[in-house]
Each structure stands twice: as C-alpha cells, then as structure tokens.
Amino acid sequence: xxxxxxxxxxxxxxxxxxxxxxxxxxxxxxxxxxxxxxxxxxxxxxxxxxxxxxxxxxxxxxxxxxxxxxxxxxxxxxxxx
Numbered sequence: 001x002x003x004x005x006x007x008x009x010x011x012x013x014x015x016x017x018x019x020x021x022x023x024x025x026x027x028x029x030x031x032x033x034x035x036x037x038x039x040x041x042x043x044x045x046x047x048x049x050x051x052x053x054x055x056x057x058x059x060x061x062x063x064x065x066x067x068x069x070x071x072x073x074x075x076x077x078x079x080x081x
C-alpha cells in the first residue's frame with residue numbers, strides 16, 4: 001500500500017504493520033468521505049435497475065453493496081428509499 005504513496009507520506013505511515021492500520025490512519029488524517037462521493041453513491045442507488053439478462057440474486061447483491069457503502073458514509077436510508 002505504501003508503494004503507491006509519495007515519499008513524504010511513506011515516512012508518516014511506515015510504522016504501521018498491516019494495511020488496515022495504514023488505511024485507518026489515512027482516514028483520520030485526510031477524512032473519510034466527500035460530499036461528491038456520497039452524492040455519487042446516492043445517485044447510483046436511486047438509478048440502479050436490474051439488468052435485462054441479470055438474475056435477481058446478482059441484483060440484490062449489487063443493491064446490498066450500494067446500501068453498505070451508503071451506510072459506511074453515514075447515510076442511513078429511509079423506509080421510503
């Protein structure tokens with residue numbers, strides 16, 4: 001994970017042993033989400049439709065993933081949604 005960072009960031013995060021620790025430290029330093037990403041996931045949820053050749057299992061898996069991402073951003077869906 002550190003190989004993809006600039007040299008000045010490597011030294012700040014080199015003491016972390018596993019990628020999860022690095023990820024958590026990066027989120028604390030730079031913030032977890034942006035309004036743009038949250039809006040993009042909301043649009044994806046609102047416009048998602050089952051593919052004509054897709055099956056219901058795949059559709060529900062994709063919807064579940066989108067809902068999980070929205071919850072990770074702190075956006076809990078209403079009953080109407």
